Amino acid sequence: MSLPLFQEVLAPSDCGCPGCDARRCAARSARVGRATTGALMVAVATATTVGGAVQACAAEPAAAAPGPAAAGHTAVQATARQGAVTSRTEIIRHAQHWVDRGVRYSMGSYYEGYRQDCSGFVSMAWGLSGSQWTGSLASYGVRVSKSDLQPGDMLLYHNAANPVNGSHVVLFGGWTDAAHTHYVAYELTPPHAMRRVTPFPYWNHTSGYVAYRSRAVTPGGGQGGGGTPARPAQGAFPGAGVFGPGQHNTYITQLGEMLVQRGGARFYSTGPGPSWGQADQRATAAFQHAQGWRGAEADGIPGPDTWRLLANGTGHDIPAASGGGGTADGVPAFPGRGVFRPGQSNSFVTQLGRQLVKKGFGQHYAVGPGPSWSESDRRNVEAFQRAQGWRGADADGIPGPETWRRLFR
Structure with missing residues (x-):
């Protein structure tokens, strides 16, 4: 980002606390507003020096x-x-x-x-x-x-x-x-x-x-x-109450990320994200079944034992789906956005990279493609998305279901 343009003005007091800063900015903004009716925007700031460090705040313009x-x-x-x-x-x-x-x-x-x-x-x-x-x-x-x-x-x-x-x-x-x-x-x-x-x-x-x-x-x-409860001790189970229908918090995202790493990517068409959904419950139940649990112990709601195994990387991974997993038109099933993120390493990243090269969109690979998600993967996906005529959020370099379908069809 670039530094905003600021104009130094005389502070009405020597106090440099945030509250006085804000009041000086508001007062200055009001004066500017009365003098600049019809202007597109006027950027003004008040600057004070506190302990040798310059503080500045952008005043609100009268019209923008x-x-x-x-x-x-x-x-x-x-x-x-x-x-x-x-x-x-x-x-x-x-x-x-x-x-x-x-x-x-x-x-x-x-x-x-x-x-x-x-x-x-x-x-x-x-x-x-x-x-x-x-x-x-x-x-x-x-x-x-x-x-x-x-x-x-x-x-x-x-x-x-x-x-x-x-x-x-x-x-x-x-x-x-x-x-x-x-x-x-x-x-x-x-x-x-x-x-x-x-x-x-x-x-x-x-x-x-x-x-x-x-x-x-x-x-x-x-x-x-x-929302997200007060954080428990590092690595501790946050409590069953943060999971389930209607819940929205960062622990749900963390759960989904851990499940993806343990073989649950196929349950997520998008995400994982902070809002509890069927994908989270199904992936959790699959992980619980992989441990040999049944009944109430495999209801898809994580308890302390489920969380401990996921957080520690222990226990059994979710087994691969049986019976293929492709679609009717021969396109392999989309594994979910969660497998294409920084820090992820899996076979789907390799599969994606090889298909990008096959389609002529591998110019950003110096080596590879390989299983570890990298900026090269993202830039190649972005190039493919832009070739479809997409822009903005539709061409962010993260493959979604439609990117995947077009790439593999």
Whole structure:
């Protein structure tokens, strides 16, 4: 992302706390609004120096040209929420709201009162009074360690020497593996807001990311109204209550990822994801049956023993489906999106890569293809998708059922 343009103005006080920062920004914005009626957008900022470090906040313009968002939605600039979000569940819900609407990345556009870039996205999810940037977001949080990361925290990389060179921020959505090498990231990055499994701490600048928790989040989680419960001890079973119809949380995604690694990919046509579905229950039941369990012990709802075997990588894998598995037109059954993600290594990745080469879309392979999912695989899939005339989210390089069908038909 690029550094926003800021204009230094005289602060009305010497206090550099986030609250005073926000009030100065709001006051400045109001003055600008009265003077710029009819303007497309005016970007103003207030900057203060605290302990030698510059803090800045982007003022809300009086009027702005609507920024692009998902089809059917108008990106109007509304008033930003007042009052920081105190619940991790609400932070993730706000982030998912922009993901669901496919809010497009644009540093010059606003959606629901917040700038459509990475720091505006986090500002929105945390409920800040206006859009911050990577150089000011840290002042609204407290540093936490990797071992203490919880959903709703942010991972921030601010390159103070050259802010336009790689500065970025994402929201942490929960671990996807017991080894804590990958996590669910919510972020606004080109081309649009997304939720994806990401290597810790990020794809690049891996030594520069710092974890922060919003100062407004209440101790113990502030969950309120369901969602992901307060995190149990590392590797511990989160409780049967987080699984089942109507549940939506990061533990369901973690369960699905572990089941995919143990042979359950065929049960997922999409996902795994945070909303409990038939695919999760069927894959869990298949794993339980593989252990020789029957009856209530294989009802498809994970208990402590099911979770322990999956988390520790012990027990028996889900056996391959009998009787083939292809479709009527000869296309092999789609194994599910979960097998095509960073950190995954399986025969389906090899099968995909070989078919891409066969179809003439293997130009990004320096070696391989092989069983470990890589950026080369993703770029080759993206090239194939673009050759179908797809753009945006339809050409993200992650194969879905239709990509798979066209590739193998």
